Amino acid sequence: MREKLLSWLNVILVADVFLVIFGFGWLAIAAIGDAVGVNLGLDLWHQLWQPVFNPAIGILMGGAILSGLISWVSKKFLSSQ
Numbered sequence: 001m002r003e004k005l006l007s008w009l010n011v012i013l014v015a016d017v018f019l020v021i022f023g024f025g026w027l028a029i030a031a032i033g034d035a036v037g038v039n040l041g042l043d044l045w046h047q048l049w050q051p052v053f054n055p056a057i058g059i060l061m062g063g064a065i066l067s068g069l070i071s072w073v074s075k076k077f078l079s080s081q
Contacts, residue, residue: 013067
């Protein structure tokens with residue numbers, strides 16, 4: 001059960017990492033485009049910040065902490081037996 005939970009958590013975290021990297025890349029390109037006067041979707045990115053990218057970063061942080069905590073607890077109980 002624990003292995004299946006960690007497997008699914010890792011799959012979700014990997015997908016979330018790619019979403020966060022995509023969002024950062026989009027922000028960087030759109031900010032450069034805005035600086036030179038080309039519209040590359042910076043306004044759309046700002047609209048998507050609260051409902052998409054902000055929770056994605058939070059899920060990534062929470063999942064990393066949860067994964068580490070599960071691993072730590074597993075090592076603690078397995079080493080004491």
